[in-house]
Amino acid sequence: MGKPLINTKIIQITSGRGPAECSWVVAQILKHFLESVNNKDIEYKILHREKGIENMTLQSVTVQLKGNNLSRFLSQWIGTIQWIGTSTFRPQHKRKNWFVGLYEIRKSEQFEILEKDITYQATKSSGPGGQHVNKVSSAIRATHLPTKTQVLVMDSRSQHQNRKIAKARLQEKVTVVQLESLKSGVKNQWKNHLTLERGNPVQVFKGTDFKKNTIVKKFKKQRCALKNELRNQLNN
Structure with a gap:
C-alpha cells in the first residue's frame, strides 16, 4: 500500500455580522475545533485572528490544516454551528440560539509562494x-x-x-496580502450561508460549559430523490 496522501486546507471560523455573543461562540468553537484537530494528529497553524469588541472574543480566525483525510474530518465541521444558551454579555436577552460559520476557503491562491x-x-x-x-x-x-x-x-x-x-x-x-483579499470574500460567503442554513447546523453546543449536543441528521429529501431515481430507472 502507498503512503497516505497528506494535503493542506485553509478554514475560517466567523461570526459574520453577528453580535458579541457570536464572537464569543467563535472563540469557544476554536478551542473545541483545535482539540479535535490534535486528536486526529492534524497539524495546524493559525494564520489570522480578528478580535471581537469584547475580551476573549473573536470575530473570525483563519487556520491552515495539514494532514490525512482532511475532507472527511472537515465534513463534520463545515457549515453552520449553533450554540444554545444565555448571552454571556446580556443575561436578560431573550435570544437563546446563536449561529456562527466554519467554512473552507476554496480559493486558487496558494499561501506558499513559488x-x-x-x-x-x-x-x-x-x-x-x-x-x-x-x-x-x-x-x-x-x-x-x-x-x-x-x-x-x-x-x-x-x-x-x-x-x-x-x-x-x-x-x-x-x-x-492574500489573507486581506480573502476576508471580504469569506464574509460575503458567510452572510449567504447564514440565511440559508440556520435551521441545519452541522454541530450544536449547549450551555456555558459548551457541552456538545449530538444531533441526528435527517436525510428524507435524499431518500425521496433516490427512490424517484430508482422508480424512473425501473419504468424505463
Missing part, C-alpha cells in the same frame, strides 16, 4: 559601513510578481544570505 514567481535584483547597500558597503552590491530587492509585493534586504554582506532572508520576508508579506 520560486518561479520571484525576481531578485542586486543593489548596493546603503547606510553605515564606509566605502566597503557602497562598493559591494550585496543588498537584494525581491519582488513577488503575482502580487507586486517587494522587500529590500541588506542584513548580510552575503548576497546568497540576503536572498534567503528576502524570500522569507516576502512570504510573510504575501500571506498578509
Whole structure:
C-alpha cells in the first residue's frame, strides 16, 4: 500500500455580522475545533485572528490544516454551528440560539509562494559601513510578481544570505496580502450561508460549559430523490 496522501486546507471560523455573543461562540468553537484537530494528529497553524469588541472574543480566525483525510474530518465541521444558551454579555436577552460559520476557503491562491514567481535584483547597500558597503552590491530587492509585493534586504554582506532572508520576508508579506483579499470574500460567503442554513447546523453546543449536543441528521429529501431515481430507472 502507498503512503497516505497528506494535503493542506485553509478554514475560517466567523461570526459574520453577528453580535458579541457570536464572537464569543467563535472563540469557544476554536478551542473545541483545535482539540479535535490534535486528536486526529492534524497539524495546524493559525494564520489570522480578528478580535471581537469584547475580551476573549473573536470575530473570525483563519487556520491552515495539514494532514490525512482532511475532507472527511472537515465534513463534520463545515457549515453552520449553533450554540444554545444565555448571552454571556446580556443575561436578560431573550435570544437563546446563536449561529456562527466554519467554512473552507476554496480559493486558487496558494499561501506558499513559488520560486518561479520571484525576481531578485542586486543593489548596493546603503547606510553605515564606509566605502566597503557602497562598493559591494550585496543588498537584494525581491519582488513577488503575482502580487507586486517587494522587500529590500541588506542584513548580510552575503548576497546568497540576503536572498534567503528576502524570500522569507516576502512570504510573510504575501500571506498578509492574500489573507486581506480573502476576508471580504469569506464574509460575503458567510452572510449567504447564514440565511440559508440556520435551521441545519452541522454541530450544536449547549450551555456555558459548551457541552456538545449530538444531533441526528435527517436525510428524507435524499431518500425521496433516490427512490424517484430508482422508480424512473425501473419504468424505463
